Amino acid sequence: xxxRSRAYGYQPGYSIGSTDANVPISLGIPxxxxxxxxxxxxxxxxxxIDITPEKNVKAGEIVLATVLATAQLP
Numbered sequence: 001x002x003x004r005s006r007a008y009g010y011q012p013g014y015s016i017g018s019t020d021a022n023v024p025i026s027l028g029i030p031x032x033x034x035x036x037x038x039x040x041x042x043x044x045x046x047x048x049i050d051i052t053p054e055k056n057v058k059a060g061e062i063v064l065a066t067v068l069a070t071a072q073l074p
Contacts, residue, residue: 008062034063 006012021031039049 008058010062034066 017033019033021033024031038055039047041047
């Protein structure tokens with residue numbers, strides 16, 4: 001899945017955190033969390049996220065490509 005991000009000009013990275021994916025993982029169900037993009041100061045009063053339309057469309061394309069590849073559709 002990493003090549004999809006690279007194909008769109010992003011350098012993928014891994015991080016550890018608490019997400020909704022923890023519940024299925026704890027039940028033995030494979031799960032991933034896909035990051036949304038540029039932002040910072042999560043869950044604080046000055047939390048921010050980049051809402052540039054071009055970046056949001058590109059992020060959506062990467063997510064869709066990842067989901068379709070994971071589903072292994074013909």
